[in-house]
């Protein structure tokens with residue numbers, strides 16, 4: 001089957017970019033004046049049902065995140081502090097990005113068959129699908145740290161190992177701090193996770 005090429009030549013006005021500029025300015029002005037008047041009315045105690053645009057002064061101010069948001073992984077521990085992971089490889093098998101690498105070892109406790117000698121997640125490859133969480137039979141891996149900002153100057157720096165994954169803690173839920181609100185439980189970014197862990 002042949003390909004039919006359709007040549008489209010821009011007209012005079014299109015080549016001046018003026019209609020596109022006017023369109024952009026009109027849109028910006030509409031949002032500006034709408035938000036300006038809504039916030040003005042709010043200051044006067046009126047039109048509280050209307051929601052004006054909000055600006056978060058990032059990074060000092062963090063946007064509240066949904067509790068369902070999948071954030072940086074962490075590995076959970078047993079009561080004795082050892083990893084809950086039994087190195088069953090379910091997460092490694094289900095991972096579509098093939099970014100989990102586990103080396104299993106014999107656990108000294110006969111009740112627990114195996115434990116992870118090595119557990120790496122290459123976050124440079126991870127697509128944050130959450131399949132690893134769903135597949136885990138031990139609730140050993142979670143994506144509830146509330147951490148979204150992590151980066152590295154090297155590819156190796158994006159590989160998080162067992163110790164690093166075990167050192168992370170869950171983000172406090174907003175609902176836990178403000179019990180009684182019907183606001184859907186939101187994560188607060190956890191400063192102890194983001195700064196003290198050196199992420």
Ligand code: SF4
Nearest residue numbers: 095126127129130132
């Ligand atoms: S979130 Fe998805 S891509 Fe990332 S490690 Fe888990 S299964 Fe793999």
Ligand code: SF4
Nearest residue numbers: 085086088089091136
């Ligand atoms: S994290 Fe869960 S699914 Fe992955 S190896 Fe450990 S126990 Fe199995």
